[in-house]
Amino acid sequence: MSFCCEVELADPVAPAGAHVGVDLGIANSLATSTGELLHLPVISEREWARIGVLQSVVNRREKGSRNRDKAKRRLARYRHKLVRRKRDAIHQLTSRLTGEHPVIVAEHLRVANMTRSAKGSVEEPGVNVAQKSGLNRSILDQCWGETRRQLAYKSAWRGGHFEVVAPKNTSRSCPACGTVADENRESQAVFCCVACGHEAHADINAARNILQLGLAKLGLEVPVRPAGGTPEGALPGLDACAGPVALKAPERPAPSRKTRPRGRATKASHQRRHHGDGLTPETPPSGRGGSCSRRP
Ligand SMILES: [Zn+2]
Numbered sequence: 001m002s003f004c005c006e007v008e009l010a011d012p013v014a015p016a017g018a019h020v021g022v023d024l025g026i027a028n029s030l031a032t033s034t035g036e037l038l039h040l041p042v043i044s045e046r047e048w049a050r051i052g053v054l055q056s057v058v059n060r061r062e063k064g065s066r067n068r069d070k071a072k073r074r075l076a077r078y079r080h081k082l083v084r085r086k087r088d089a090i091h092q093l094t095s096r097l098t099g100e101h102p103v104i105v106a107e108h109l110r111v112a113n114m115t116r117s118a119k120g121s122v123e124e125p126g127v128n129v130a131q132k133s134g135l136n137r138s139i140l141d142q143c144w145g146e147t148r149r150q151l152a153y154k155s156a157w158r159g160g161h162f163e164v165v166a167p168k169n170t171s172r173s174c175p176a177c178g179t180v181a182d183e184n185r186e187s188q189a190v191f192c193c194v195a196c197g198h199e200a201h202a203d204i205n206a207a208r209n210i211l212q213l214g215l216a217k218l219g220l221e222v223p224v225r226p227a228g229g230t231p232e233g234a235l236p237g238l239d240a241c242a243g244p245v246a247l248k249a250p251e252r253p254a255p256s257r258k259t260r261p262r263g264r265a266t267k268a269s270h271q272r273r274h275h276g277d278g279l280t281p282e283t284p285p286s287g288r289g290g291s292c293s294r295r296p
Helices: 045-060 066-100 129-141 144-157 202-218 263-270
Strands: 020-024 030-032 037-039 103-107 161-165 190-192 199-201 280-282
Touching (some): 020 066, 020 144, 020 202, 045 066, 066 144, 103 144, 103 202, 144 161, 161 202, 199 202
Parallel strands (some): 020 103, 103 161
Antiparallel strands (some): 020 030, 037 280
């Protein structure tokens, strides 16, 4: 038996916090413009191995047999457990963000383009196929689409707003002086402006650029860029060296393969770390990291 009824809900009131930009990645599942680095639980090498074992048991059993059905169910249960773990972490993450920030801005990422197979054709076989397929798996493992979907509908529920912006130059431009250059991105984790010396964690810096783009798109107040390109004091809370957000030295296992994919994909060389159950927030330590020598 089922029945339904209509319930009048009060109009949701947008949360009182500050607007936030989020950068979705692999090394850090999500970086916020407020300086948080968050990790979703990903499937570890050990868990992938377990999936492989369970799958091989299914393959060995005779087709149509009861034992094969049993093995299939065991595999499905295990996969489902991993999916539930991830889903729970994403729900916790999106609930918190939409409960704290009235406007959330994220990048529009073309996951289908980014995860295209590198196999190539018989005449022109692709290069680094294994690396690319590993990268694809890490991108899909991060569930960017699901995170954005939840941010969108939960923002609407709670009276907030979710905005998507084009990802162009968000990882290469300086939020302090506006310079766009490949050289600004010193490494996977370090952003250091060649023009003004502004430095920050690269993902958090991208999240700030995303926030600026989103606010401009919505016609909301955007932090004013300083004249002359000096970052000091001009953008409150946006100077990495003064605020709680500072350089974060990457502490990750060395990439297992020598060749790195190009562009944004370099994040994936630090792929598939296991972070246990639930969400693992990481606060970058304060103080200068010291690896940027360009600051005047
Ligand atoms: Zn700059």
